Amino acid sequence: MMFAKKAEFVVSNTDLKYLPEPNKPEYAFIGRSNVGKSSLINCLCNNKRLAKTSSTPGKTQLINHFMIDDEWYLVDLPGYGYTKTPLHVKRKWENFTRNYLRSRENLMCVFLLIDCRHKPQKIDLDFMTWLGENQIPFVITFTKIDKLSSSQLQKNVKAYSSKLYESWEFLPRIFKTSAENKVGNEEIFGFVKETNKMF
Numbered sequence: 001m002m003f004a005k006k007a008e009f010v011v012s013n014t015d016l017k018y019l020p021e022p023n024k025p026e027y028a029f030i031g032r033s034n035v036g037k038s039s040l041i042n043c044l045c046n047n048k049r050l051a052k053t054s055s056t057p058g059k060t061q062l063i064n065h066f067m068i069d070d071e072w073y074l075v076d077l078p079g080y081g082y083t084k085t086p087l088h089v090k091r092k093w094e095n096f097t098r099n100y101l102r103s104r105e106n107l108m109c110v111f112l113l114i115d116c117r118h119k120p121q122k123i124d125l126d127f128m129t130w131l132g133e134n135q136i137p138f139v140i141t142f143t144k145i146d147k148l149s150s151s152q153l154q155k156n157v158k159a160y161s162s163k164l165y166e167s168w169e170f171l172p173r174i175f176k177t178s179a180e181n182k183v184g185n186e187e188i189f190g191f192v193k194e195t196n197k198m199f
């Protein structure tokens with residue numbers, strides 16, 4: 001099993017002025033609230049307490065920077081789409097998250113997390129469209145694959161791909177992960193290592 005050898009919390013922000021210097025390649029993790037972002041980050045870092053996880057949605061409310069292996073930044077972003085968050089709070093998060101994604105010069109790729117159990121959701125598809133419009137590279141990362149049988153997973157991934165082909169000529173890379181069973185780390189680290197070469 002592959003993990004980060006070293007993972008350190010750097011800083012939490014809502015103010016883009018105070019982000020770390022963009023001197024290392026950076027990867028942002030985003031997705032619906034409760035999709036398993038923080039859990040996946042902890043799995044990659046083999047540290048259960050690094051990013052705060054919770055069964056209550058809306059736990060991550062800041063842009064959180066982690067330094068991995070002294071080589072790259074991993075960023076935990078607030079989840080979107082949690083209906084109980086007050087609208088003005090949601091707007092504020094959405095604003096600073098989108099500003100961050102649009103302006104961060106060292107951002108190599110966004111990991112868009114999708115719960116593998118669900119059918120394609122408009123909010124995720126709209127977010128991909130927005131990423132495309134803003135020319136922000138992204139990959140899709142299915143989470144919680146331990147919750148499905150392998151045949152059901154295959155079926156869901158296929159259905160998701162078909163949906164994407166309705167609006168995309170090429171599909172992004174797709175990762176399948178489980179923070180519970182520690183599945184997917186090798187593929188993600190391999191991808192990051194390759195992509196870092198372009199920094």
Ligand code: GTP
Binds near residue numbers: 179
């Ligand atoms: P917010 O920060 O609130 O937006 O949520 P998040 O996307 O960071 O999700 P978080 O990692 O806090 O996980 C949400 C819930 O899903 C927790 O109860 C986790 O234990 C559970 N969970 C996360 N990943 C997995 C997984 O791979 N398998 C299973 N079975 N449960 C998971």
Ligand code: MG
Binds near residue numbers: 037038039052053076
């Ligand atoms: Mg979180």
